[in-house]
Amino acid sequence: MIKMQNIWKSFGSNQVLKDVSITINDGEICALIGENGAGKSTLMNILGGVLPADAGTIYLNGKPVQFANPAESMNAGIAFIHQELNLINDLPVFENMFLGREIRGKWGRLDLEAMMEKTAEMFRRMNLELDPRAMVRDLDASYKQIVEICRAIMMDASVIIMDEPTTSLTEPEIRRVFQMMETLRDQGVGIIFISHKLNEVMDICERYMVLRDGELVAEGKVRDVTTDDLARFMVGHDVRTEQLTRSVRLGEEVLRVEDLTHRTAFRKVSFSVRSGEILGFTGLLGDGRSELFQAIFGAEEILSGRVWLEGREVKIQSTGHALALGVGYLPRNRKENGIIKDMNILENASIVTWPLFAKRGVIDKTRQQALFAEQREQLGIRLQRITDSINTLSGGNQQKVVLAKWLGARPKVLILDNPTQGVDVGAKEEIYDIILDLAEEGMAIIVLSSEAQEVIRLCDRALVMYQGQIQGEVSGITMNEHDIMRLATGGLLDAS
Ligand SMILES: Nc1ncnc2c1ncn2[C@@H]1O[C@H](COP(=O)(O)OP(=O)(O)OP(=O)(O)O)[C@@H](O)[C@H]1O
Ligand SMILES: [Mg+2]
Incomplete structure (x- = not known):
């Protein structure tokens, strides 16, 4: 279980997080939503050891922890799928999958064979036709996103942060990612899911937390709300979502x-x-x-x-x-x-x-x-x-x-x-x-x-x-x- 308590963060005079407290339980998929710039990624960057908080405490299973860098957060069992993709273009996919946790064989030498085998197996489970030996630079954005997701899933993490993991994926891939998320949840992993697609939130999450201007303004069970409610919490007023119709006048x-x-x-x-x-x-x-x-x-x-x-x-x-x-x-x-x-x-x-x-x-x-x-x-x-x-x-x-x-x-x-x-x-x-x-x-x-x-x-x-x-x-x-x-x-x- 993760608890972030009374977190504050500013960039210069821009106060981005104001006394935010959230909890993510084991075996739970929890949505973190909010408008662009509300502070979602910043909060997760603090949990992921990317940024220091100005004030506040993180508790992991009840014990206060401090992450000075991403490696410390990762070693504590927190996997982070970043909003802006974070792979090394000049390495093949399978090496990217094991960055920072390479498999080593005799005399500490990299066991490329083992890493490749494990990657291939993961892709088979995901039903993906992707060559583990492909160079990351040659991949389309959607595949890069999937590689990041697979990497996080393979880490045996106890908490996974997913910052907009589905932006460039299409329906079938999203379904597959959701299936993996459900399996992990059933194994007791806690997942934080950030997305602007509110129907995804309704589909996969049990709980939601809403940030507005750096403050936690609403939280609760997803089954008690509609997408319109969520949109209203985020924006602070009703959002129009009815079908657009227009009379089209076609020219040349x-x-x-x-x-x-x-x-x-x-x-x-x-x-x-x-x-x-x-x-x-x-x-x-x-x-x-x-x-x-x-x-x-x-x-x-x-x-x-x-x-x-x-x-x-x-x-x-x-x-x-x-x-x-x-x-x-x-x-x-x-x-x-x-x-x-x-x-x-x-x-x-x-x-x-x-x-x-x-x-x-x-x-x-x-x-x-x-x-x-x-x-x-x-x-x-x-x-x-x-x-x-x-x-x-x-x-x-x-x-x-x-x-x-x-x-x-x-x-x-x-x-x-x-x-x-x-x-x-x-x-x-x-x-x-x-x-x-x-x-x-x-x-x-x-x-x-x-x-x-x-x-x-x-x-x-x-x-x-x-x-x-x-x-x-x-x-x-x-x-x-x-x-x-x-x-x-x-x-x-x-x-x-
Ligand atoms: N490195 C930085 N330097 C200065 N300001 C920053 C930096 N990173 C983020 N900010 C500011 O912090 C605020 C929150 O940004 P953040 O990225 O956390 O938003 P978000 O909720 O993730 O939004 P989005 O949905 O667009 O990803 C924004 O006003 C942003 O401009
Ligand atoms: Mg963000």
Whole structure:
């Protein structure tokens, strides 16, 4: 059993945790929820030995403990799956699985064979087709997430902290992770589960704890509440979640793709999107949708196929080239492709809108700041100073900054891969509203998402991919999760 008592933490003048006390019992899955920037990761970083608390005590099975670094927390039996993935790119998967707890054989030599065997066995149990020898750098974000989860599960920990473990996973993987969590719970492991997907919380957790502005404002049994209740605890007021409907006025075709084929990831993909339309792309892990758009933007080689923009054939070389053509692209993985770590918040937010503010190479700082101030307000971006490093923002707030830069850029076609990853319920609604407004104004928008609910709420129609091909299309008010899942797993819809 873990108890964190009267925990305080500030960053400079920013008081982030205010007298927070929580308990996690053995054999219990407990949700820790709250808006972006509420202090969830900070609290867990203290438990994981990543950050020191300013005040407060941690008790492990009744005894006070102190963790000066992550290794001490890990040795005490606490496994931590970080929100921002924490693997070493230059090592193969199986070595990553045993970082800090390598298996050694005779004379202290690394027993690679044993580590590989154990990893392979774990993947078999998870029903994963993943080569333990693959280099981490070659893995897609979702696989990296799964590797982190497997690593934590393999540690024989007594407590597991899962900070948004499911952001880039799809339904079947999430189910598998949940099954593992239930097995561990039944073995007496305590699990702290952080997620912005409240239906996941309802599914897997027995208890919830809500942080708002660094204070514990609510806790209780999940079976006594609804997702609307949880959303209200987090935000402090009701959150609208009803279906969005709008009258779509479609304009001219803006982007057309014909018979695009890749060596391995996808083949013979054709689609088009019109001005004013919101087109969804969804499917399971490995469906090829992210690679498809990387290829359209010149980052992946294609074997054949053609792309037209407003009726003219184009060969996009890079995202910069795409922007010059009026096509914006938010890639899937924020940490690797979305943010520039050495830049501050404002610079990150305006990196693609610079041309709008620059006259003869000089940036109009007043306009740049005014636009960002507006976006910050709209999206509820929580920050101290716009000149602070982007690293000082919570995960969800970083995502909002990355989105802000594209929403402000006003391209003709905007492609958003996994746009609301890690964004809290209130801000998600704001983002949906902004996307709908942009479509009303005539922008063509493509949303790649693994959340069927998101696709249904936002898109006018959606293409479901399966193993690199478009398996089928769903559209209008008849879109439902069942049909999407059917297509995503290789089935077909009833012809009716
Ligand atoms: N290294 C840091 N330096 C300065 N401020 C920080 C740092 N890390 C976090 N903060 C601030 O602490 C506050 C809480 O951040 P935290 O990451 O704990 O939020 P969170 O609840 O995990 O949010 P999210 O849902 O977006 O992940 C935020 O205001 C954030 O800007
Ligand atoms: Mg966080």
